[in-house]
Amino acid sequence: MQQRDGLSVDIASSLTDTVVPGAGPVMKRLFRQVFAEWGRNGSVALSAAEAASGLTREELAESLRERPRLHPLLTRLLFAAGMNGHDAVLRAMGTAVGNAVVDPLRVDECELILAALADLNAAHTQLLHLMTTQATVSPEGSEGGLFWTTETLVTEADFPDQVGSLVLAALISRGLAEIPAMVLGAPVRITALGSVVLDVLDEWEGADSGGRRGS
Structure with a gap:
């Protein structure tokens, strides 16, 4: 043939x-x-x-x-x-x-x-990992609760603001992250599908990948 x-x-x-x-x-x-x-x-x-x-x-x-x-x-x-x-x-x-x-x-x-x-890279994986960890700062205006917001997540990941927002938007559009409606603040969290995808990625991360989820 x-x-x-x-x-x-x-x-x-x-x-x-x-x-x-x-x-x-x-x-x-x-x-x-x-x-x-x-x-x-x-x-x-x-x-x-x-x-x-x-x-x-x-x-x-x-x-x-x-x-x-x-x-x-x-x-x-x-x-x-x-x-x-x-x-x-x-x-x-x-x-x-x-x-x-x-x-x-x-x-x-x-x-x-x-x-x-499709089209995910190390930056997307880094942000997914970060969403599985405990937030380090309380969002402004919240009553002491700790959760990730777009601003605190991007800051903690040490991305330039515009790059971090684009990375997060890509994760949300794929259903890997979400911003559920809340009275106080706008939390960002990983979805069930995002957790599955992260588990799949973790299985193939190399030694220089930057660590496993929760590390």
Whole structure:
């Protein structure tokens, strides 16, 4: 079967059309650059998928050819591998895809994990970790209660104000953090999904990751 950057042409075409139906020549060239990730022996994301599934790269390709529902998951993974340099995120995403390849019951779980992890980096992980710790200062106007607000969280994380706010907004938009309505102040807290994602990331954090949750 004819190959394109290590993937059979039918799989590559299906992946392209999954994201951009009827994609033109320019978009297809962009996709070919992303598909080149498949052929990299050192791909962190694909190595994690291989380890989780117990399959070789060639066996993964065959499983994908037989199961079109997995094509969008691989598309997300390849894009993330090409655009995201945070190894813990790439390993977690690759592991989720590998699990979905060998266990069809985990496909839905994989979709949620990939959607939540896409484009996350060390700054997002740092803020998630911080939200699992006890707030260090009482917000102005509160009656002695300790909880994180946008201002105290960004200050404690030592981010520039604008950067910290953008990082927090990204976490909230993915459902990983929330600001519930309260009479006093505007607390920020990690969600149940955020805790799951953090556990997944912690599993793959390297020695220089900055510590585990609660440390």
